[in-house]
Amino acid sequence: MAELRGSSGEAPNHILTRWFGTPDLHRLETYASKAGGYSAMRKALLDMAPADITNEVKTSGLRGRGGAGFATGTKWSFINRDAPGPKYVVVNADESEPGTAKDRYILENSPHMVVEGILIAAYAVGANQAWVYIRGEYDRPYRMLTEAIEEARTKGYIGPKPFGKEYPLDIRLYRGHGAYICGEETALLESLEGKRAQPRSRPPFPAVKGAWGRPTLLNNVETLATVPAILNMGGAEYAKLGTAKSPGTRLLTVSGNVRKPGVYEVELGKTFRHVIMELAGGPPEGRKVKVFWPGGSSAPVLPESMLDTTTDMEALAAARSMGGSGGVIVMDDTHCVVKAAHRLLKFYAYESCGKCTPCRVGGDWAVRTYERILAGQGSQVELDILQRVSDGLQNGRCLCGLGDSAGWVIDSTLRHFREEYEDHALRHECNVGAVMASA
Amino acid sequence: MTALSAHVLEEIRELPAKYPQSRSAVMPALDLAQEEMGHLTPEAMTEVAQALQLDPGYVEGVATFYSLFHLEPVGKHRFYVCTNLSCMLRGANEIVDHVRQAIGVSGSEQVSPDGLFSYEEVECLGACEYAPMMRLDHEYFYDLTTEKIDGLIADRRSPTPRPHPLRAPAGARPLAGGEVKPKRAPRKKKADG
Numbered sequence: 001m002a003e004l005r006g007s008s009g010e011a012p013n014h015i016l017t018r019w020f021g022t023p024d025l026h027r028l029e030t031y032a033s034k035a036g037g038y039s040a041m042r043k044a045l046l047d048m049a050p051a052d053i054t055n056e057v058k059t060s061g062l063r064g065r066g067g068a069g070f071a072t073g074t075k076w077s078f079i080n081r082d083a084p085g086p087k088y089v090v091v092n093a094d095e096s097e098p099g100t101a102k103d104r105y106i107l108e109n110s111p112h113m114v115v116e117g118i119l120i121a122a123y124a125v126g127a128n129q130a131w132v133y134i135r136g137e138y139d140r141p142y143r144m145l146t147e148a149i150e151e152a153r154t155k156g157y158i159g160p161k162p163f164g165k166e167y168p169l170d171i172r173l174y175r176g177h178g179a180y181i182c183g184e185e186t187a188l189l190e191s192l193e194g195k196r197a198q199p200r201s202r203p204p205f206p207a208v209k210g211a212w213g214r215p216t217l218l219n220n221v222e223t224l225a226t227v228p229a230i231l232n233m234g235g236a237e238y239a240k241l242g243t244a245k246s247p248g249t250r251l252l253t254v255s256g257n258v259r260k261p262g263v264y265e266v267e268l269g270k271t272f273r274h275v276i277m278e279l280a281g282g283p284p285e286g287r288k289v290k291v292f293w294p295g296g297s298s299a300p301v302l303p304e305s306m307l308d309t310t311t312d313m314e315a316l317a318a319a320r321s322m323g324g325s326g327g328v329i330v331m332d333d334t335h336c337v338v339k340a341a342h343r344l345l346k347f348y349a350y351e352s353c354g355k356c357t358p359c360r361v362g363g364d365w366a367v368r369t370y371e372r373i374l375a376g377q378g379s380q381v382e383l384d385i386l387q388r389v390s391d392g393l394q395n396g397r398c399l400c401g402l403g404d405s406a407g408w409v410i411d412s413t414l415r416h417f418r419e420e421y422e423d424h425a426l427r428h429e430c431n432v433g434a435v436m437a438s439a
Numbered sequence: 440m441t442a443l444s445a446h447v448l449e450e451i452r453e454l455p456a457k458y459p460q461s462r463s464a465v466m467p468a469l470d471l472a473q474e475e476m477g478h479l480t481p482e483a484m485t486e487v488a489q490a491l492q493l494d495p496g497y498v499e500g501v502a503t504f505y506s507l508f509h510l511e512p513v514g515k516h517r518f519y520v521c522t523n524l525s526c527m528l529r530g531a532n533e534i535v536d537h538v539r540q541a542i543g544v545s546g547s548e549q550v551s552p553d554g555l556f557s558y559e560e561v562e563c564l565g566a567c568e569y570a571p572m573m574r575l576d577h578e579y580f581y582d583l584t585t586e587k588i589d590g591l592i593a594d595r596r597s598p599t600p601r602p603h604p605l606r607a608p609a610g611a612r613p614l615a616g617g618e619v620k621p622k623r624a625p626r627k628k629k630a631d632g
Binding site: 104136176180194253297344 | 462470558
């Protein structure tokens with residue numbers, strides 16, 4: 001296994017990564033004996049009513065770590081536990097937001113933590129069957145999760161009577177096949193049902209009509225991995241970490257131009273300066289941070305002057321960005337913002353599922369405009385087009401967030417780096433030498 | 440004579456029962472077909488459709504949506520080089536140039552002239568702390584350098600076979616896909632993704 005890059009070991013803010021780095025943590029035996037694994041599940045099944053589990057999660061204030069940051073306990077309470085017929089838990093392990101590797105980090109280090117969280121969630125919402133939708137490229141996490149599930153099955157934690165309780169539980173895996181859009185929850189459901197992954201219009205919401213038309217709880221890997229810790233320490237104790245509205249810790253993947261890229265567990269409310277300059281060691285010698293994406297490529301960019309923005313969702317919203325998937329991409333002053341935005345627009349254009357016109361057409365339109373600008377054929381017209389396309393992609397004109405995200409890349413880079421765009425479009429020059437050379 | 444072997448078709452027919460609704464079997468079925476054929480031919484997709492009692496057009500519609508389904512011949516070993524932002528900022532462009540040159544392709548979605556390698560430039564693979572990185576067949580490779588790339592290529596050009604990391608040890612099943620000699624059809628040049 002590759003060297004661990006990121007948080008591990010004992011520290012006051014290490015809720016998820018406390019035991020990472022322990023040899024054989026991926027084995028049930030070690031997870032149970034060293035990390036107290038499956039004690040939260042035992043407690044949930046034997047000592048707690050399902051509604052109490054959901055309430056504990058509500059008390060913790062945990063918010064979804066996939067991107068939207070919705071209150072997890074509230075989401076769980078949307079599932080009518082007493083509705084007749086099957087209900088499902090579907091786990092979003094289709095991590096593919098650019099700059100985000102934290103679900104892989106969890107799955108490769110502590111797959112049982114995820115399994116335990118899934119089983120607790122299934123019991124709490126009245127589901128017997130869980131499905132993990134895992135991205136097709138994640139071969140190693142897939143293998144490790146499969147082995148963890150088999151170990152839990154052998155132990156009886158997955159099966160007809162976990163901990164002696166008459167409550168059958170099962171987890172199965174479904175592999176994705178390469179489509180960013182599957183990270184969007186309704187597209188993921190379409191894919192799980194064997195279709196082209198195009199988002200559904202809501203309502204009905206998955207809690208009412210989700211996988212195969214049944215009530216479904218959809219949660220991200222990190223969200224569920226946090227659940228055992230919440231039951232072990234108590235929701236109120238967890239809520240003491242972080243800020244009042246964004247409690248707890250989360251994993252931030254720090255990548256790009258930093259000396260120590262890695263997946264760092266951070267108490268929400270710490271500044272990006274702490275994350276980028278201290279944890280990740282700052283930019284390479286002689287360079288400066290120019291801009292960073294605080295929550296995956298879809299989160300609007302923040303310039304270096306906003307490094308003191310804090311990592312909680314409220315502060316990011318106030319800075320006109322978002323916490324997103326926690327993928328912190330750092331770019332230093334030897335790179336060109338226009339070129340980076342062009343690369344990301346190519347991504348959004350390629351990954352558009354084609355269902356909504358603004359996204360299907362707008363992405364390609366933006367890419368062609370960037371190409372003209374970067375080829376030295378830009379003018380004020382190109383800048384105006386970019387702004388118009390950006391506006392057209394945003395504000396709920398598409399069924400899912402992919403269109404908005406593409407629009408935000410354009411909008412936020414234009415807002416903070418207008419001059420750099422004007423250098424390219426109006427003066428046909430790039431003042432960031434390194435990049436024009438390789439453009 | 441079918442494109443897919445009898446045992447694979449049998450396996451595909453057993454898939455629908457494993458899901459709440461049979462349609463969910465389409466992707467696992469296409470996986471089995473691709474593993475045997477190397478890529479999904481129209482005949483293979485039609486046979487998958489028949490085995491699952493679906494319309495062939497529907498099956499093709501699913502296959503064309505997802506990037507891990509290959510509709511054209513692929514090499515024995517498949518490069519998926521990440522070119523998204525986190526890798527780009529750490530030298531993915533040089534890695535791209537080097538791999539292209541080392542295996543003899545001029546752009547994404549091509550097969551090397553010797554048929555040994557196929558090559559794709561892909562979006563973020565979720566291992567950004569190890570950028571620049573890539574997936575080669577079913578394995579991730581990290582902190583790429585041109586020397587590392589040369590070593591991996593030399594390894595695969597040598598005649599010793601490598602085990603498939605997702606498969607049971609030899610004997611359980613033939614190594615489908617990997618053992619299929621790629622058909623060297625003339626390749627259309629595709630625009631870069």
